[in-house]
Amino acid sequence: MAERTEDVQAHWTRPGVLARIDAALTELGHDPQNLSPEILATLEHLHSGGLATTRRQANRIAVTEDSRVLDVGCGIGGPARYLAHTYGCRVDGIDLTPELIETGRVLTERCKLADRVVLQVGNALDLPYPDQTFDVVWCQNVAMNISDKAGLLAGAYRVLKPGGLFTSTEYSVGAGGDIIFPVPWAYDSSINFLEPADVMRARYQMAGFRILEWVNYSNVVIEHYEKMLSSPPKLTNRLIVGDDAPERQRNSQRNLIEGRAIYWMITAERPRL
Numbered sequence: 001m002a003e004r005t006e007d008v009q010a011h012w013t014r015p016g017v018l019a020r021i022d023a024a025l026t027e028l029g030h031d032p033q034n035l036s037p038e039i040l041a042t043l044e045h046l047h048s049g050g051l052a053t054t055r056r057q058a059n060r061i062a063v064t065e066d067s068r069v070l071d072v073g074c075g076i077g078g079p080a081r082y083l084a085h086t087y088g089c090r091v092d093g094i095d096l097t098p099e100l101i102e103t104g105r106v107l108t109e110r111c112k113l114a115d116r117v118v119l120q121v122g123n124a125l126d127l128p129y130p131d132q133t134f135d136v137v138w139c140q141n142v143a144m145n146i147s148d149k150a151g152l153l154a155g156a157y158r159v160l161k162p163g164g165l166f167t168s169t170e171y172s173v174g175a176g177g178d179i180i181f182p183v184p185w186a187y188d189s190s191i192n193f194l195e196p197a198d199v200m201r202a203r204y205q206m207a208g209f210r211i212l213e214w215v216n217y218s219n220v221v222i223e224h225y226e227k228m229l230s231s232p233p234k235l236t237n238r239l240i241v242g243d244d245a246p247e248r249q250r251n252s253q254r255n256l257i258e259g260r261a262i263y264w265m266i267t268a269e270r271p272r273l
């Protein structure tokens with residue numbers, strides 16, 4: 001299947017993101033020029049389960065202030081800022097969508113994290129970093145939009161140091177029937193590239209990874225969707241992903257409940273030679 005890079009970029013582009021965030025922050029009594037990951041917590045983790053998923057994922061890997069982390073498909077950089085702020089590490093983030101990177105850079109400056117968080121536009125399938133640069137490659141809700149999964153995994157493996165960890169949250173298809181669209185990452189099947197979990201696992205192994213954990217995280221996300229949809233936070237990621245986010249998130253929840261999709265939290269190691 002061919003990559004749909006331009007369509008994916010268009011899917012995640014909603015001009016005016018920063019202006020909407022600033023207006024919402026001001027309305028809530030915050031100074032948009034003076035921010036922190038805590039203030040932005042409900043807004044900036046653009047994946048299933050939000051900040052709670054980021055925390056759980058971080059707890060499964062060993063990040064210290066000496067770690068170099070790469071966030072592949074970093075969105076507006078919320079998880080990258082969380083990791084830098086919490087662990088003191090340096091995080092590089094790369095994302096296909098210029099609108100999100102531009103917004104992320106401004107938010108990073110305003111969180112006073114620009115010395116540790118560096119965001120840039122680029123493609124996960126063509127990572128512009130030397131071999132064996134990172135201790136951790138981090139990836140949340142990105143692979144669903146990428147057809148060339150082997151290319152994604154090969155790139156992550158290449159830039160990891162031996163002994164380094166790749167941590168990823170991503171969906172597979174389940175046995176419960178076809179995906180119901182629209183979902184947060186696609187309005188139809190044209191940019192949706194989910195695969196069965198056994199195929200995903202085999203790809204990790206083919207890329208050279210040793211799988212350390214392969215956790216079905218669907219139930220946590222089903223509950224999170226329920227809470228968020230019944231009582232939406234004031235600072236909502238709708239400002240970034242669109243006003244129709246609730247309908248798409250509800251479908252995502254239903255896909256999980258009905259076993260049409262499964263959400264995985266994966267930790268894999270690039271083995272030392």
Ligand SMILES: C[S@@+](CC[C@H](N)C(=O)[O-])C[C@H]1O[C@@H](n2cnc3c(N)ncnc32)[C@H](O)[C@@H]1O
Binds near residue numbers: 078125140142185
């Ligand atoms: C659901 S958002 C997740 C953003 C971020 N990981 C987070 O959790 O906050 C998916 C992101 O993947 C990015 N993306 C999709 N395909 C990509 C690719 N081939 N290379 C880089 N980024 C990609 C999109 O631009 C979008 O920002």
